[in-house]
Amino acid sequence: MIAGRGRQRIRPPRRGLHGDEVDFDNTWVTIEAAFREIHTKNASRLSYEELYRHAYRIVLKKKGEQLYKNVHDFEKRWLSSEVRGDLQQLLSPSLLADPQSVASTTANERRVSGEKFLKGLKQAWGDHQVCMSMLADVLMYMDRVYCQDHRRPSIYTAAMFLFRDEILKSPLSPGDERDLLGLLNHVILEQIQMERDGDVIDKHLIKSCVHMLDGLYADDLESEDQRLYHVSFEKAYLETSRTFYHAESELMLQESDAGAYCKRAKKRIHEEEDRCRATLMESTTFKIREVVEAELIEGRIHDLVTMDSGVHFMIDNDRMDELNLIYDLNARVDDRKSEVTRAIQRRIMAMGIEINNEALAASQAPAPAPPPNAEGGDKSRLTQEKNVNMQTVAAIKWVDDVLALKDKFDKIWRESFESDSLLDTAMFNSFRDFINSTSFPRASEYISLFIDDNMKKGIKGKTDNEIDQVLDKAITLIKYVQDKDLFERYYKKHLCKRLIMNKSVSNEVEKQMVEKMKQELGPSFTSKLDAMFKDMSISHDLTNGYKNHVQGLGDRDPNRIDLSINVLTKTTWPLESLGGSGDGHEDNRPQCNFPAAVDKVKRGFEQYYAEKHSGRQLTWLPNMGSADIKAVFPKVPHKGGILKERRHELNVSTYAMVILLLFNELPADQSLTFEEIQAQTNIPKLDLKRNLQSLAVAPRTRILIKEPMSKEVKPDDKFYFNEGFKGSFVKIKVGVVATGNKVESDQQRKETEERNDKDREYVTEAALVRIMKQRQVFAHQQLILETINMLASRFKPEVSMIKRKIESLIEREYLERVEGSSDDYRYLA
Amino acid sequence: MAADRKVTDYVTLVSNDGYEFKILRSAACIAGTIKKALDPTSGFREMEQNRVELPTINGVTLEKVCEYLYYNQKHAESKDVPDMEIQPELCLELLIAADYLDGE
Incomplete structure (x- = not known):
């Protein structure tokens, strides 16, 4: 109190100002009486100072221990008689009924009596706290001096223990061993259960009782984990909730x-x-x-x-x-959400395989319907062509379906799965799995066809944005494809046809697509595609150059033939797959006999090209070209009897042009047989057949008349020039049957795959050699792993193939087995 | 408990020789014993009357006690507080009073 007071407590002298001895018993009687008043809430009659002074004196006279004990006993008596008695009166029979036989009482009864009990307990607890805090105030000096010096719990704390022992741990009634604490827990739990069932309960009341439990401890040390709430109630609560x-x-x-x-x-x-x-x-x-x-x-x-x-x-x-x-x-x-993930994956797989199967079924369905009146190979060939068409439709439908599926799951992923990255990966894997499933080997081809279809028709009239979306969709699908090399092969083939036959709607979009692929798959993937575009632009320059060159020659022949040429690098372009369908490997393609006028132009260009690039060999691919011909049809009676000469510009394939030119030199009533045409032109039979079909059979472009008139072309069929040809347009395009990009027939597919497998073998060998060159000595298992890794961006190699290639490299002495070690290889430089 | 209207700004402290000191409640409550006596939640007589009789302390001492209570309140927040002047003859009685009143 005095400034500068140290830690040392200054004690009043033992005998001093209040020298009179204290009569403990009398003083206690006064104090006890006052405590009773406090407990019955009559404190206003009491002087705090007086009571404090009494207690102060007693402690001062070293009677602290006795005082403490007396107060403790007093409180114990009070709790065990008055408070406990009051509480026991609140215990109605319905409350005490065995929890097992709840049925005997209604829920409402139980709730009311439960609330009554809780209220009583809350009241008792509140009173106890207030009274004890007043008592503790009066006995402040005892707490300060006696309790501290003798390491006794403060009287307040001791009184809290008393409440626990004398009230909560007391039996419900003399004959009932269950204690109040148990009952309290039970009542609270029952109330909570009522709330769970939809009743309204007095949360505040329960909270008070819970606070009481939280303020009391199971042991006398007041350790944190010994709160009654934890050791008694919470345990029961968790248990019943479970x-x-x-x-x-x-x-x-x-x-x-x-x-x-x-x-x-x-x-x-x-x-x-x-x-x-x-x-x-x-x-x-x-x-x-x-x-x-x-x-x-x-x-x-x-x-x-x-x-x-x-x-x-x-x-x-x-x-x-x-x-x-x-x-x-x-x-x-579950952080990994494995159940949902698994279900999603299962669903994607199931739906994906369904799409696969649908596509397979659609592409195979018409197959088992051979013409009953099997007229010959040609008829089945036509149906097969029709099938091919249907397969193309199936392929595009497949892509659309897959994209729709992807959209669906993307939407779910965004809206329902909070864009969870784990699920994203899982979904990606599932898509990849079904797209690459072994029972469905056509993904690469279908995707490429889808792009092909869009490049040729789909993007017509679409805005840049929409086109971009289509391209992005295609890219999404490509990312799923494991056999990227196979896809590249198909894409090259389809792109090749588009470029040469000028089928693309927009060159810009084509380049955009390649650019996108470059971004996604790396420049090595697109290098060949880039080269193809480059060839195209060089060819364009060449064509212009040649034109200037010809003009420079001063040849002003009005019947001069304009030549537009595409010079393609043989290794870059998948020309083998463009050979006449069904021709098989035809390395030494027979040269077609061009009409003299055309042949002159051809030689002229060869000369021009040889001057520019000496040493380069030009091979002509007439099966890929097209020609614009101006044709004049003789006057025939028109509407109203007017005779009119009709001119048409015919856009035909190079072969068709060659065929038609034959008829130029022929009198109108003369005919040529198939065999004669073939002999004169040296056009491969199948190509000839197709071209004749489109010239003589297709209803809109019947420039030739065929005898007998039937869909099939037979060796001894005769062809006449159709003088009575009628066309409603000036420009007429004569399509050649089956020039578009279609799904491959099974045989073609087999060929493509064979070629692809062969390519893979080369690539694998190259990878093996590259790895071994770097490592010099390497273990078998690691070598295989590294090879797979290196090739993963292109395709998933089969281990058996890698093994075969290792064997073959050993045979050719690129590698050798390390002696004394079972599975190491050494690189032989 | 007792109604709040009885909580006044000033309280009266009474010495054993009848002197009454009216001091700020906030200052008086620096002394633990007085604070408890006036605790509104307990509702003792002192609280009802806003008056604490202290029969163990005489007027002279109580005056010094009051002086200290104000002194304490004034300097509660500051540092380097000058010592309070205390006559030597009052020392012992003040110590006893402090022990009795403080509680802290």
Whole structure:
């Protein structure tokens, strides 16, 4: 008190100003009487100073211990007689009824009597706290001096223990061994259960009782983990909740669908969290959540995901909210969300394989319908061509379906799965798996066809943005493809036809596409494609150059033939796949006999080219070219009898041009047979047949008349020039049957794959050699692994093939086995 | 408990020889014993009357006590507080009073 007071407590002299001896018993009588008044709430009659002075004196006279003991005994007596008695009176029979036989009393009765009991207890506890704090105030000097010096708990603390022992741990009644604490727990739990069932309960009241439990300790040391709330109530609460939710989840699984279950479960979790805030202690939130999640989710998520109304159903019916719920639930108990992931993957696989099968079925369906009146190979050939068409449709449908599927799952992923990256990977893998599934080897071809279709028709009239979207979609699909080399092969082939036959809607878009592929797959993937574009632009320059050159010659022949030429690098362009379909490997393609006028131009260009690039060999591919011919048809009676000469500009294939020119030199009534045409032109039979079909059979472009008139072309069929040809347009395009990019027939596919496999073998060998050159000595297993890694961006090599290639390299003495070691190889420079 | 209207700004401290000191409640409550006596939640007589009789302390000492209570309140927040002047003959009685009143 005095400034500068040190830690040392200054004691008043033992004998001094208040020298008179204290009569303990008399003083205690006064104090006890006053305490009674305090307990009965009559404190205003008492002088605090007087009571304090009495207690002060007693302690001063070293009677502290006696005082402490007396107060303790007094409080114990008070609690065990007055307070306990009051409380016991609140215990109605319905409350005491065996919890097992609850049925004997109604819920409402139990709730009312429970609340009465809680109120009584809360009151008793509140009174006890207030009284004890007053007592502690009066006995302040005793706490300060006696309790501290003798290491006794303060009287307040001691009184709290008394409340625990004398009230909470006391039996319900002389004949009933259960204690009040147990009953309290039971009543609170029962109230909570009522709330779970939809009743309204007095949360505040319960919270007060919970606070009491939290303020009391099971032991006398007041250690943190010994709060009655934790050791007694919380345990029971978690236990009963576990039982309850276990049963509820079972019931819900039987009664409701997955969506409802998820909603309910989420609601329950929130309810319990709210309950911890409003009714119980916040510290329980985490524990109860764990219990609820364990019972409602962890044990059930598998059933939930796989049940009839589970993830499968939700996906099929676009139940975004429910998917979100089930995702959320799964995420609560499992960071990896494995149940939902698995279900999603299963669904993608199933739907993907369905799409695959549909495409396969669509492309195969017409096949087993051979013409019953099998007229010959030609008829079946036509149907086959039709099939090819249908297969193209199937291919594009397949791509559309896959894209739709991807859109669907992307949407689910965004809206329901919070753009979860794990699920993204999982979904990606599933898409990749079904797209590359071994039962469906056509993904690469179909995707390339899809792009082909768009390049030729699809993007017509679309805005840049829309085109960009289409391209991006295509890129998405390409990313899934494992056999990128096969895709490249198809793409090259299709691109080749588009470029040469000028089928692309826009060159810009073509380049854009290649640019996108370069970004996604790396420049090595697109280098050949780039080279193709380069060839095209060089050819353009060449054509112009040649034109100037010819003009420079001063030859002003009005019948001069304009030549437009594409010079293609043989290694870059997949020309072998462009050979006449069904011709097989035809390395020494017979040179077609061009008419003299054309041949002159051809030689002229060869000369011009040889001057510019000496040493280069030009091979002419007339099967790929086209020609514009001006044709004059003789006058025939027109509408109203007017005779009119008709001029048409015919756009035909090079072969067709050659064929038509034959008829130029022929009198109108003369005919040529198929064999004669073939002999004169040296056009490969199949190409000739197709060209004749389009010139003589196709209804709109019947420039020749065929005898007999039938769809099939036979060696001894005769052809006449159709003088009566009628066309409604000046410009007429004579399509050649089956020039578009179509799905390959099985034989073509086999060839493509064979070629691809051969390429793969070279690439694999190259990879092996590159690795071995770097490592010099390398173990077998590692070598295989590294090879697979190196090739992964192009395709997934088979181990057996790698092994074969290693053997072959050993045979050719690029490698040798290291002696004394079972599986090491050494590189031989 | 007792009604709040009885909580006044000033309280009266009474010495054993009948002197009354009216001092600020906030200052008086620096002394633990007085604070408890006036605690509104307990509702003792002192609180009802806003008056604390201190029969163990005489007027001279109580005056010094009051002086100290104000002194303490004034300097509660500051540092390097000058010592309070205390006559030597008052020392012992002040010590006893301090022990009795403080509680802290």
